[in-house]
Amino acid sequence: MNTKPEHLYLDLMKKTLSFMLWDEPGIPIETFIYKRSLKKRILLRTFSRILKLFDLQAVKPVKYTRQQREGGVIWPMNADTMVGLKRLDNIQFCVESALQDNIDGDLIETGVWRGGASIFMRAVLAAHGVVDRRVFVADSFEGLPKPNEDKYPQDRGDKHYKHEFLAVSKEQVEANFAKYGLLDQQVVFLKGWFKDTLPTAPIDKLALMRLDGDTYESTMDALNNLYPKLSKDGFCIVDDYALKRCRQAIDDFRAKFNIKSKLVKIDQVSAFWQKE
Numbered sequence: 001m002n003t004k005p006e007h008l009y010l011d012l013m014k015k016t017l018s019f020m021l022w023d024e025p026g027i028p029i030e031t032f033i034y035k036r037s038l039k040k041r042i043l044l045r046t047f048s049r050i051l052k053l054f055d056l057q058a059v060k061p062v063k064y065t066r067q068q069r070e071g072g073v074i075w076p077m078n079a080d081t082m083v084g085l086k087r088l089d090n091i092q093f094c095v096e097s098a099l100q101d102n103i104d105g106d107l108i109e110t111g112v113w114r115g116g117a118s119i120f121m122r123a124v125l126a127a128h129g130v131v132d133r134r135v136f137v138a139d140s141f142e143g144l145p146k147p148n149e150d151k152y153p154q155d156r157g158d159k160h161y162k163h164e165f166l167a168v169s170k171e172q173v174e175a176n177f178a179k180y181g182l183l184d185q186q187v188v189f190l191k192g193w194f195k196d197t198l199p200t201a202p203i204d205k206l207a208l209m210r211l212d213g214d215t216y217e218s219t220m221d222a223l224n225n226l227y228p229k230l231s232k233d234g235f236c237i238v239d240d241y242a243l244k245r246c247r248q249a250i251d252d253f254r255a256k257f258n259i260k261s262k263l264v265k266i267d268q269v270s271a272f273w274q275k276e
């Protein structure tokens, strides 16, 4: 066991951010209500309202295994990140390697949801006393955009934009940083669609870019605007490589720019490479 204080702190942060210290609680029945038919929505809403009158709430028990939770393949109720422990380990590995090898630049996550993975990047900087690198936090804070099928036919049929669960406000994400004592001037929020915020983001150099926007468009916007700023040996982490639209964007971009760096698997879903 590594008993250095910074490692103990980061270990506890990973378990806390991913809610692995506690059992996953039941899901309130109204959480994913927007996926149901109108009839069921009315029924569930009425039932929930009646229970509320008695200060009660109905929840559906969850059947997730520990492996599913660790592997980041569920949308958790209480965790501040959905990426799971292996991907948090990967963030730690990449940020610490960048620090050790003096890879120049800031860190960015495009697609932050409740902020957990970005909070963890800031925690790694804090654990190592780094005061001259920033963490950029890019999100609409309103969920995903509707597919732009004219420009990106690869996103035809994508339904992520319908998920209210993916819309977390900037105020909530700021509050999440603050509750870990990690909201300061080294954290920079970029609010809006990637296509609008990333081209003019005040970033010179990046040591790490972590893409977690799910679709072809969101992945491609991040690659086009940020990859040229990634330092040599910098890390490009792709959370959604198992999703066909994201994978297509990565494969197209790598082919177009003849990127041969080895794509390394992180877990069943994610991968990363180091820029040559």
Ligand SMILES: C[S@@+](CC[C@H](N)C(=O)[O-])C[C@H]1O[C@@H](n2cnc3c(N)ncnc32)[C@H](O)[C@@H]1O
Binding pocket: 080, 081, 082, 083, 109, 110, 111, 112, 113, 114, 115, 116, 117, 118, 138, 139, 140, 141, 142, 143, 144, 145, 166, 167, 168, 192, 193, 194, 195, 212, 213, 214, 215, 217, 218
């Ligand atoms: C799967 S969640 C990110 C999960 C997060 N990295 C974590 O640690 O749990 C996807 C996020 O990407 C954001 N997003 C996707 N496409 C976007 C776009 N084109 N512009 C702005 N935000 C986008 C959504 O608002 C959502 O918060």
